[in-house]
Amino acid sequence: MGSKTMRIVVGVTGGSCSLYGVALLKALEQLDIETHLIVSKMGEYVTKHECDIEINDLKSMAAYFHKIDDLAAPVASGSFKTDGMIIIPCSMNTLGAIAGGLSLNLIHRAADVTIKEGRKLVLVTRETPLSVIHLENMLKLARMGVRIVPASPGFYHHPQTIGDLVNIMVGRVLDQLGIDTNLFKRWK
Numbered sequence: 001m002g003s004k005t006m007r008i009v010v011g012v013t014g015g016s017c018s019l020y021g022v023a024l025l026k027a028l029e030q031l032d033i034e035t036h037l038i039v040s041k042m043g044e045y046v047t048k049h050e051c052d053i054e055i056n057d058l059k060s061m062a063a064y065f066h067k068i069d070d071l072a073a074p075v076a077s078g079s080f081k082t083d084g085m086i087i088i089p090c091s092m093n094t095l096g097a098i099a100g101g102l103s104l105n106l107i108h109r110a111a112d113v114t115i116k117e118g119r120k121l122v123l124v125t126r127e128t129p130l131s132v133i134h135l136e137n138m139l140k141l142a143r144m145g146v147r148i149v150p151a152s153p154g155f156y157h158h159p160q161t162i163g164d165l166v167n168i169m170v171g172r173v174l175d176q177l178g179i180d181t182n183l184f185k186r187w188k
């Protein structure tokens with residue numbers, strides 16, 4: 001793990017709200033946490049569409065980048081130790097694949113490994129409205145201890161800008177892995 005204190009796998013898939021994924025990568029960079037980034041094909045498309053950020057710029061925000069179809073990457077094995085995985089945003093497609101135990105790409109496989117090794121998996125899901133299929137997939141995973149963190153920031157912190165909303169969301173996501181930030185003010 002080198003000199004870094006933690007190692008986190010980050011998956012970016014093709015759900016709307018890719019700005020959360022970008023902000024999370026930037027936050028982890030500041031916190032000196034070793035990141036292993038995987039971006040799905042639609043994750044790449046939506047990040048370009050919504051944030052005008054190219055895949056090479058995303059890559060530069062992570063310590064390591066693994067291709068989505070590289071099922072032989074280190075993060076595909078349980079013997080490669082990590083402190084957990086965050087998929088942000090997590091599409092309903094990826095949610096369904098994980099709930100079904102599929103490993104069709106490296107994000108699915110790394111999530112499957114995270115679950116089987118009993119490590120923390122955080123899914124920042126995004127879709128509305130949610131169908132029974134989506135809800136059942138979330139419930140199935142939540143019962144296994146997977147943290148389902150819908151991309152729905154609270155408003156009780158009085159956010160003034162989209163940046164404030166993003167920080168609240170990213171702060172709450174990192175809370176799930178016990179990573180403390182000063183991205184938002186806690187309720188007292």
Ligand SMILES: Cc1cc2nc3c(=O)[nH]c(=O)nc-3n(C[C@H](O)[C@H](O)[C@H](O)COP(=O)(O)O)c2cc1C
Pocket residue numbers: 012013014015016017040041042043046049090091092093094095126127128
């Ligand atoms: C602009 C855009 C926004 C999308 N937003 C969502 C979304 O919010 N949630 C979702 O589940 N899928 C969304 N999709 C559809 C997914 O990208 C699609 O289901 C894809 O198969 C996901 O693949 P992945 O899980 O490998 O990234 C969106 C697609 C596009 C083009």
